[in-house]
Amino acid sequence: MKPGLKYLFLLMLLFLFTSCSNSTTLAEKEQTRSLEEQEGNTMQPSQTLRKIRLQTAKSEIIFELNNSTAATELYQQLPLTVELENFSNNEKIFYPPEKLSTANTPRAENKIGCLAYYEPWGDVVIFYGAFSPSGSLYDLGEVISGEDQLTNLSGTAMIEAVI
Numbered sequence: 001m002k003p004g005l006k007y008l009f010l011l012m013l014l015f016l017f018t019s020c021s022n023s024t025t026l027a028e029k030e031q032t033r034s035l036e037e038q039e040g041n042t043m044q045p046s047q048t049l050r051k052i053r054l055q056t057a058k059s060e061i062i063f064e065l066n067n068s069t070a071a072t073e074l075y076q077q078l079p080l081t082v083e084l085e086n087f088s089n090n091e092k093i094f095y096p097p098e099k100l101s102t103a104n105t106p107r108a109e110n111k112i113g114c115l116a117y118y119e120p121w122g123d124v125v126i127f128y129g130a131f132s133p134s135g136s137l138y139d140l141g142e143v144i145s146g147e148d149q150l151t152n153l154s155g156t157a158m159i160e161a162v163i
Contacts, residue, residue, distance in 0.1 A: 048067070049064060050064070050065040050071070050075050050161070051063065051064050051065070051144070051161070051162035052065060052074075052075065052078065052141075052159055052160065052161055052162060053158075053159070053160055053161075053162050054126075054153075054157050054158075054159050055157060055158050055159075055160075056084070056153060056154065056155055056156065056157045056158075057155065057156075058149075058152065059146065059149040059152060059153055060145075060146055060149070061143055061145065061146035061147075061149055061150065061153070062143070062144050062145035062146060062162060063115045063140075063141045063142065063143055063144065064141050064142060064144045065115070065140055065141035066106070066139060066140065066141050068104055068105035068106060068138070068139065068140065069100075069101050069102070069103045069104045069105050070100040070101060070102050070105040070117050070138050070140055071105070071140040071141055073098070073100045073101060074096055074100055074117075074124065074140060075161065077096050077097055077098060078159060078160055078161050079158065079159065079160040079161070080096065080097070080158070080159040080160075081156060081157070081158055081159075082094035082095065082096070082156070082157050082159060083155070083156055083157075084126075084153050084154055084155060084156075084157050086154070087125075089129060090127060090128060090129030090130060090131055091125050091126060091127050091128065091129070091131065092125070092126045092128065092150070092153045092154075093118075093123045093124065093125050093126070094123065094124050094157065095122060095123050095124070096122075096124055099122045100117050100119075100122075100138075102117065102119050102138045105117070105138040105139065105140075106138065106139045107133060107134075107135065107137065107138060107139065108133065108134075108137040108138055108139040109133060109139065110130055110131055110132070110133055111127070111142065112127060112128060112129065112130065112147070112150075113127065113128075113142050113143035113147050113150065114126075114127045114131075114139065114142055114143075115127075115139075115140045115141045115142060115143070116137050116138060116139055116140055117137070117138045117140055118134075118136060118137055118138075119136045119137075119138060120136050124140065125137070126143075126150060126153065127150075128150035128151045128153075
């Protein structure tokens with residue numbers, strides 16, 4: 001066989017081998033991407049909107065809970081009757097019957113109307129004034145109705161799910 005022909009034959013074999021190898025790789029990539037998309041759809045947390053009503057003799061406030069573990073556990077304890085307490089000059093607090101898990105729960109950010117959980121004491125905090133973020137303060141949700149009544153909250157409150 002002539003050296004030029006041998007060289008051309010080797011190039012054709014190399015081309016054939018690489019194109020088959022690449023098409024297999026592309027098929028594998030497509031299959032992997034499809035599996036990842038399917039898993040991604042089933043692994044996503046539910047984005048259910050959950051609202052709760054906090055009602056006293058003089059006030060009614062509606063909060064929307066986020067999809068965190070702590071917010072879910074609070075929601076599962078409803079309905080509740082709690083005693084609201086003043087704390088500092090920017091928050092009201094109450095104690096749920098059971099402590100909440102803070103796994104997969106974001107830290108609370110400085111926002112008036114924030115509903116938060118203070119892990120060391122196991123209390124739920126309703127902020128009606130500015131506050132400093134803390135590594136132990138976790139976000140549960142925010143007020144969506146009745147923000148103007150936050151400052152005057154006091155006494156016994158009934159907390160229930162809004163359906």
